[in-house]
Amino acid sequence: xxxxxxxxxxxxxxxxxxxxxxxxxxxxxxxxxxxxxxxxxxxxxxxxxxxxxxxxxxxxxxxxxxxxxxxxxxxxxxxxxxxxxxxxxxxxxxxxxxxxxxxxxxxxxxxxxxxxxxxxxxxxxxxxxxxxxxxxxxxxxxxxxxxxxxxxxxxxxxxxxxxxxxxxxxxxxxxxxxxxxxxxxxxxxxxxxxxxxxxxxxxxxxxxxxxxxxxxxxxxxxxxxxxxxxxxxxxxxxxxxxxxxxxxxxxxxxxxxxxxxxxxxxxxxxxxxxxxxxxxxxxxxxxxxxxxxxxxxxxxxxxxxxxxxxxxxxxxxxxxxxxxxxxxxxxxxxxxxxxxx
Numbered sequence: 001x002x003x004x005x006x007x008x009x010x011x012x013x014x015x016x017x018x019x020x021x022x023x024x025x026x027x028x029x030x031x032x033x034x035x036x037x038x039x040x041x042x043x044x045x046x047x048x049x050x051x052x053x054x055x056x057x058x059x060x061x062x063x064x065x066x067x068x069x070x071x072x073x074x075x076x077x078x079x080x081x082x083x084x085x086x087x088x089x090x091x092x093x094x095x096x097x098x099x100x101x102x103x104x105x106x107x108x109x110x111x112x113x114x115x116x117x118x119x120x121x122x123x124x125x126x127x128x129x130x131x132x133x134x135x136x137x138x139x140x141x142x143x144x145x146x147x148x149x150x151x152x153x154x155x156x157x158x159x160x161x162x163x164x165x166x167x168x169x170x171x172x173x174x175x176x177x178x179x180x181x182x183x184x185x186x187x188x189x190x191x192x193x194x195x196x197x198x199x200x201x202x203x204x205x206x207x208x209x210x211x212x213x214x215x216x217x218x219x220x221x222x223x224x225x226x227x228x229x230x231x232x233x234x235x236x237x238x239x240x241x242x243x244x245x246x247x248x249x250x251x252x253x254x255x256x257x258x259x260x261x262x263x264x265x266x267x268x269x270x271x272x273x274x275x276x277x278x279x280x281x282x283x284x285x286x287x288x289x290x291x292x293x294x295x296x297x298x299x300x301x302x303x304x305x306x307x308x309x310x311x312x313x314x315x316x317x318x319x320x321x322x323x324x325x326x327x328x329x330x331x332x333x334x335x336x337x338x339x340x341x
Contacts, residue, residue, distance in 0.1 A: 004047045012041055061117040063093045064307060067109055068124045068148075071098040072224065073251055074279040075296060076124065079148065082300025083122060090308055092119070101223060103130040110134040113143070120144035120307045125152065127189035127223070144310035146303045150193035151320075158310075159320040160303040164194045164276070167292045168201035170327055171274050172246055174290075176209050178333060180244035180272055184217045186231055186256065188248035195248060198276055202246060216240050221252060228255020236263055243271055244333070250275040250282045250291050257289070257332060272333040287331035294325040 010020045015038070023030045023038040041047075066083055068076040080096060087094050095118075099106040106126050113121060114137065121143060125135070132152055139145060145157045175183050185202045188195045206213050219234065221227040228247065232255070235242055247253035253275035257267050265271055267287055275282065278291025302321050310318055 004042075004045045006047075008045060009038060009041050009047060012045060013037060061119055062091055063095060063118055064311075065109070065113050065118050065121045066094055066096045066123075067099060067106065067121065068096070069099050069106075069126045070101050070223065070251075073249075073281050075249075075277060075281075078279060078296035079124075079300035079303075082297035082302075083304040084300075085297075086301050086304035086308065092308070099126050101126055103128040107131050107134060110138065114138060118143065119311050120146070122146050122148065122303050122307055124148040127192045127195070142314070144307055144314070146307045146310070148299065148303060158306060158318045160299055160306065160323065161194065161320065162292065162294045162323050162325040164197040165201050167325055167327060168198040168246075168276055169205055171276065171290070171292060172202050172205040173208075174327070174329060175244045175246065175272055175274060175333060176205060176211065178272065181211055182214070182217060182242045183244040183246055184219060184231075184235060184242050186228070186245060186247040186252060187218065187220050188223050188252075189220075194276075198248065217242060221248070223249055223252060225251050225255035225258075228252040228257075229259040230255075232256045232259035232263070232265075236260075236265070245271060245273045247273070247275050249277040250279065250289055253289055253291070253332075254281070254285055257285070257287075268331065268333055274333045278328065282328065282330065290330045290333040291328055292325050293328050294323055299323055 006020050006024065007017055010017045019030065019034070020038055023035045024042065064087065066080060068080070071077060084094055097109040099109065103126050107130065110131060111134070114134070121138065123145060125147070135152055135155060139155050139157055147157055147159045149159070149161050151157050151159045172183065185199065187199060203213055217240070219231055221231050228251065231252070245253065245256050247256060253273050257273045260271055261267055267273055274290040276292050278289060278293045279296060282289035282291040282293065302323065306318060306321065
């Protein structure tokens with residue numbers, strides 16, 4: 001079937017191609033009655049806008065990328081929901097990639113972005129240095145980028161995040177004030193600025209109360225549930241004495257908690273467990289998990305609004321955004337809240 005063109009509409013209405021083209025682009029200088037006549041003819045003839053040609057003319061694809069490190073919890077899903085809502089309002093398509101904490105998947109997606117016609121990118125990176133060069137290359141080429149949680153060293157790109165130091169400090173302080181002294185600090189990948197903030201918060205709370213920072217209680221781990229289970233096994237098998245666990249996210253914390261209980265450790269009677277980043281999943285597990293919960297859809301919405309503004313105003317410097325988060329004290333760290341049997 002022959003594709004209907006602007007020339008066909010112009011011929012059908014005995015108008016110039018220029019007038020039809022400007023009307024379809026909603027030119028304010030074209031009379032309303034003429035526009036209505038042209039739009040009606042376009043529908044009648046089955047005209048479909050040539051998106052590729054329009055993109056080439058305007059230099060915009062009306063498409064952005066969203067790269068997340070993992071989709072195994074509601075955390076990323078709720079953020080993406082907020083992003084999609086804003087982008088729909090602006091007529092922008094979203095192409096999402098779940099890197100599954102795999103730098104090679106992240107790299108493939110970044111290479112696709114580099115060779116595609118994207119207007120911008122929202123990133124929650126894998127906390128791995130392997131792809132720093134690719135991120136810098138995109139940044140140097142002027143691709144608008146907004147990071148979630150933390151950026152990468154050497155990149156001039158805004159970040160939408162929570163105040164990780166303040167919230168982490170409060171959470172560790174809560175564990176100490178509930179009587180815990182030998183608190184395990186389960187760290188995520190050190191590339192993340194968020195992880196560095198949490199590590200500093202942990203140390204500062206220990207110093208505040210005069211509690212020694214013990215090397216054997218400082219553990220590095222991944223960011224998934226298996227990593228949490230492995231942490232629990234390492235702690236128990238080494239025979240180290242501990243009475244609380246402070247983990248980088250709820251997925252790791254749930255892995256720790258489940259494995260501890262499988263091996264006969266009572267939570268929270270014997271060991272309290274708390275997570276920095278949390279979502280509705282923290283409330284759904286048993287016992288419910290103490291965590292820091294950010295308004296995830298708002299984070300996605302603010303990141304999307306910031307990216308749209310960067311796309312519409314190239315060259316203008318944009319600051320990051322700090323979103324407030326709630327600290328939810330639940331059964332995993334509060335021995336006064338006995339889990340229901």
